Amino acid sequence: MLNLPSIDKHDAEPVSAENAAYQKSLVYRADDYSSLRYKLLQHLEEAFPNWNRMLADKQGPQDFGVAMIEMFSYMADVLGFYQNCKANEAYLRTATLQGSLIDLCALIDYRIPPGASGVALQAFLCKPSQSGTIPVGFKVKTKPQPGATALVFETAENLDASAELNQLFLKGYNRSDLHLSVTGAPAESTVLLDQAYAGLKSGQFVVITAPNKHADALRLLAVEDESGKRRLRWKPGELPANQNLLVADVVILGKPKQQMKLAE
Template sequence: MAVDSGSVANIDYTSRDFTGYRDSLLAYAQQILPEWTSRSPADFGVVMVELFAYMGDIISFYQDRIQDESFLTTATQRSSVVAIAQQLGYQPHPAIPATGQVAFSPAPGLTSPVTLPAGTQVITAYIPALDRPITYETTTDVIVPAYTTPVPQIVALVAEGATQGSRSLALYASTSGQPATTVRVEDVGASDGTKSQTFSLAQSPVLLDTVRIFIDDGVGGTEWTAVDDFLLAQSSDLIFTAVTDDQGVTQITFGDGVNGAVPATGLKITAAYRTGGGSYGNVPQSSIVDLAESVPGVVVAGSSPMAGGADQETIDQIRINAPRVFRAQGRAVSAQDYADLALTVAGVADARAVVRSASAVTIFIIGPNNILPSEGQRDTVAQYVQARSLSGVVVNVVNGTLVPVNVGSSTLPVLISVQARYRRDTVKLAVQQAIQQVFTPPETTFGSRISISRIYKAIQDVPGVDWAVIQMMARSDLTQSGTADVVCRDQEIPIVGSIVITASGGV
């Protein structure tokens, strides 16, 4: 059948789904095959059109997803967001283990000192929420003396997490004078001599800054160096990268022989690393109660609060922080530059710089999920930013102040009316969670203003809410009356305090 070459179809190039493709194909068919008039779903032509429309719908979906993953504001995969942030010069923060101190004492009957080597594990009591105790390891050797009275207490630094590995590997002495040592390692595979080999570590979550890779020739191990990328590497450089993917698996990648060396064929690849990290490790004083493996004559006498643990940086936080760090360009001139540079230090989720004088800048910082950074983290931020600040400017770093905000009280609760078709208890819980979300980072930051209208909107957006009345909203350090907006100072971050809700209606 001849087709009229002068007939040109008006194609709708905005068609991006099944219905649009189907309608466009049928409209085109009307022009080139006017004698085909059947539109029955059972018609073979209609079946073919719908199959092509279905295929086009799938292709459009993947095209949209690919495009979305190319931009920081629309990417949903963590690997995509991290890759874009790294292009901007920003390294997202990994999970950080909590640290603290544990006191060991000799038990009655211990007649000679006992040495606890670095890496000795101590544990908390069983924690139902985690379905396990939390493990911490000593960071240095500890010598517990013989039992005397009064009973001595030996304090040791500990870090949350556990060292992985099933065997010991002897290391060659380094050319820099480092003596031969042994290290606990995990076998991750053997080199096949190909370019850009990748191996997976067996355990997770991995603390990336603890990963060490060794090439085992059967007699001893040679350590390779971790790098962020292979961009400036030479072909002889013994280097690797360690990256954790979206499923939480850490991948070790070697060079291609041009940028980074390739491990020789047949040699074992071994890894030494620790797992752990997260805010769950921030436990109160005296939470550590025992040694993971009993050591005769040694007991745990107590522990300090564990602090500094933080979860890995969220995607939403990366979207906010990466452009800020890119603007700073590694130097601090304006007050905003000082705050932006502080964000590049692990464990800092938000920062605000305040200029007190021409020669002093105070940076207020806060950790992920509004956790207060430890003294060591504050010192690290101060050193990092000081090295990039203007000459003559002194940088001081302090923790931000968390200000609880109470919404409702026992005498002035938040009143909500639930629509007839909804369960009262379910809607009440959803309203409470919606109010809590208003105070969840990154919704709040230093100097935030929480308006009463913002709380009303959060409540009204909950399905099943008919109407609401907020009778009281105030900072916990002020008079608990009225519904004025909550205003925070530069160093303050609002957090949720008490929420009291009374619900009526519904079922």
């Protein structure tokens, strides 16, 4: 036989759950399925004097009274769950739904701006002597990793495209304190390097620097190999004095141990 202690009618009244401050969630409901079923069974004998408690304990859920109580307890438990969720959505700290946050912010006349699409930087290069305009809405698709989805970006405005804009440098990118100069001697000059620098070719811009932080800017006329060394030929004064030489294609450092011989 189910032996349950008796309780008075006031115990069935709603009880507020205790919640500590600054929690991520609230416990608003005071009863769940088990506690509701327990309380209703205790009051069933008082409401129905002819109800046989001993017979109900033997029959269990087959008893109509017990079945009705369990059905009501289940229904009340579900409703209590939703009521508890609703209570949590009423506070900024405990709300989990975006709609709840928007409604709460609206109470103080704050409107959350709509979400913006992703923004990325894209460089467009033109072939020599080509120019034009890239229209707004021009689509660019990323190359995804295996198993991933490609992302599509669109230009936000019309863009001027030109081969002259293929190489752009950020402001302040060159932080060197070297003093650049262009010699004005009319004669052709050469220098013999004790190292075979890779990438040197005729017509290339080169900056030759020395330990005293002085640098000469020049355009190579010829690059010749001599027994594992490299001879550079140029004509000083060929470059205009106002040409922008913040960055050269090749920088040769004139270290003390490096032997640099100027030809007569």
